[in-house]
Amino acid sequence: xxxxxxxxxxxxxxxxxxxxxxxxxxxxxxxxxxxxxxxxxxxxxxxxxxxxxxxxxxxxxxxxxxxxxxxxxxxxxxxxxxxxxxxxxxxxxxxxxxxxxxxxxxxxxxxxxxxxxxxxxxxxxxxxxxxxxxxxxxxxxxxxxxxxxxxxxxxxxxxxxxxxxxxxxxxxxxxxxxxxxxxxxxxxxxxxxxxxxxxxxxxxxxxxxxxxxxxxxxxxxxxxxxxxxxxxxxxxxxxxxxxxxxxxxxxxxxxxxxxxxxxxxxxxxxxxxxxxxxxxxxxxxxxxxxxxxxxxxxxxxxxxxxxxxxxxxxxxxxxxxxxxxx
Amino acid sequence: xxxxxxxxxxxxxxxxxxxxxxxxxxxxxxxxxxxxxxxxxxxxxxxxxxxxxxxxxxxxxxxxxxxxxxxxxxxxxxxxxxxxxxxxxxxxxxxxxxxxxxxxxxxxxxxxxxxxxxxxxxxxxxxxxxxxxxxxxxxxxxxxxxxxxxxxxxxxxxxxxxxxxxxxxxxxxxxxxxxxxxxxxxx
Numbered sequence: 001x002x003x004x005x006x007x008x009x010x011x012x013x014x015x016x017x018x019x020x021x022x023x024x025x026x027x028x029x030x031x032x033x034x035x036x037x038x039x040x041x042x043x044x045x046x047x048x049x050x051x052x053x054x055x056x057x058x059x060x061x062x063x064x065x066x067x068x069x070x071x072x073x074x075x076x077x078x079x080x081x082x083x084x085x086x087x088x089x090x091x092x093x094x095x096x097x098x099x100x101x102x103x104x105x106x107x108x109x110x111x112x113x114x115x116x117x118x119x120x121x122x123x124x125x126x127x128x129x130x131x132x133x134x135x136x137x138x139x140x141x142x143x144x145x146x147x148x149x150x151x152x153x154x155x156x157x158x159x160x161x162x163x164x165x166x167x168x169x170x171x172x173x174x175x176x177x178x179x180x181x182x183x184x185x186x187x188x189x190x191x192x193x194x195x196x197x198x199x200x201x202x203x204x205x206x207x208x209x210x211x212x213x214x215x216x217x218x219x220x221x222x223x224x225x226x227x228x229x230x231x232x233x234x235x236x237x238x239x240x241x242x243x244x245x246x247x248x249x250x251x252x253x254x255x256x257x258x259x260x261x262x263x264x265x266x267x268x269x270x271x272x273x274x275x276x277x278x279x280x281x282x283x284x285x286x287x288x289x290x291x292x293x294x295x296x297x298x299x300x301x302x303x304x305x306x307x308x309x310x311x312x313x314x315x316x317x318x319x320x321x322x323x324x325x326x
Numbered sequence: 327x328x329x330x331x332x333x334x335x336x337x338x339x340x341x342x343x344x345x346x347x348x349x350x351x352x353x354x355x356x357x358x359x360x361x362x363x364x365x366x367x368x369x370x371x372x373x374x375x376x377x378x379x380x381x382x383x384x385x386x387x388x389x390x391x392x393x394x395x396x397x398x399x400x401x402x403x404x405x406x407x408x409x410x411x412x413x414x415x416x417x418x419x420x421x422x423x424x425x426x427x428x429x430x431x432x433x434x435x436x437x438x439x440x441x442x443x444x445x446x447x448x449x450x451x452x453x454x455x456x457x458x459x460x461x462x463x464x465x466x467x468x469x470x471x472x473x474x475x476x477x478x479x480x481x482x483x484x485x486x487x488x489x490x491x492x493x494x495x496x497x498x499x500x501x502x503x504x505x506x507x508x509x510x511x512x513x
Contacts, residue, residue: 019411022412023412025414026396026412026413026414026415029415033449033450034449034450034451035448035449035450037449038399038400038449039399039400039445040398040399040400040404068399155414317399317412318409321404321405321409321410322404322407322408322409322410
């Protein structure tokens with residue numbers, strides 16, 4: 001499948017997804033080398049176009065582009081021409097005039113990266129780094145990469161020199177718990193995990209599930225304790241409760257949420273002994289995840305951060321090299 | 327299209343054996359030797375060379391001698407050619423610092439792959455010396471690069487194609503043995 005931009009997790013079929021994970025496995029080895037840099041994108045320019053603050057995602061993409069020797073321009077909407085009223089179109093055309101080779105975009109509006117890729121304002125490949133409550137495909141890829149490593153061992157790609165494709169996540173059960181409604185991470189993860197053969201269970205209060213969730217390729221439960229007993233998951237992914245949404249009556253108060261849907265020490269013990277705990281970060285300790293779970297040896301939170309760079313290197317390499325890129 | 331076999335299985339085996347002896351002779355033994363194959367077909371060739379060396383020199387473990395060195399990221403045509411699959415790079419546990427590294431490839435042609443391999447190597451460490459072993463040298467160099475160990479020098483026309491088939495990499499395509507083929511060129 002010829003991938004020209006990465007806008008949604010549904011842009012990836014199984015083969016492309018596995019190829020990206022295998023590529024990320026090679027990218028991960030660069031961190032352990034004497035020279036932590038590859039020359040693959042030398043002389044090319046990547047713009048981080050962030051209309052919404054996200055230091056973690058931006059530095060992850062920045063580190064990835066720099067390890068591939070690309071030049072990086074960071075464009076934050078705050079204090080820029082955007083705050084003076086410049087439209088997405090004018091921003092895009094400005095970047096095109098400067099001659100950029102790839103654009104990483106984070107935007108509060110769902111669909112903004114799609115508009116950027118389709119409108120013909122610029123030819124460069126677009127990578128969606130999170131749009132509104134829609135998608136965050138590289139986060140889903142890094143979660144899949146992290147899971148594949150703990151379930152299949154490192155590296156989980158094909159044996160050296162054989163060129164064989166690596167493994168997928170067939171047979172794994174992953175539970176995603178919390179604010180699915182506002183979570184682009186959940187949306188992208190459900191699709192990616194499904195594409196890779198895992199079965200996905202969403203657990204959330206009914207008020208925090210989006211319309212049409214029954215058409216998603218996953219199962220839905222409302223009670224976390226029952227769901228843990230029913231599915232005995234290989235991994236639990238806790239979603240961040242965004243404190244600014246507390247007053248919107250999705251649930252009565254934070255303490256009740258924690259009691260019913262938080263990953264407490266007791267629920268950590270109720271999980272199978274070999275289950276993994278994931279969180280896209282930043283964590284609200286004591287709200288959706290207890291300190292006991294966040295600091296347990298089963299927690300993969302820091303692995304997820306570390307793997308983010310390798311997965312984003314793979315994505316940039318895949319989109320910015322080859323004759324079908326510009 | 328005209329196609330002919332220029333090296334058969336026995337000739338390839340003899341060439342590999344001879345190169346193994348040459349490497350040992352030049353290195354005055356197997357100490358501090360690392361064989362790095364360039365994917366795809368350099369990797370099984372490096373492994374065969376290491377096994378041959380282990381057969382000649384007692385106490386040598388072929389596994390500890392061999393690795394693979396992917397050069398995809400270091401190529402000079404990443405923007406022009408189609409997207410290339412990246413292969414694994416694996417270096418023996420002892421590393422390459424102060425070792426004699428023998429790069430192993432199937433065909434030496436323009437020399438661009440070896441140029442890329444030298445860059446890839448420099449990012450991994452600092453070998454004491456780097457040597458080059460190839461199964462076939464077909465000429466038409468575009469870089470000032472030469473091989474130290476050559477299985478067969480093969481004068482070719484630029485329009486011809488040289489293909490190496492090895493049972494480790496090409497069994498799926500119906501090749502049961504090893505051979506080197508030339509395709510095309512003048513009748």
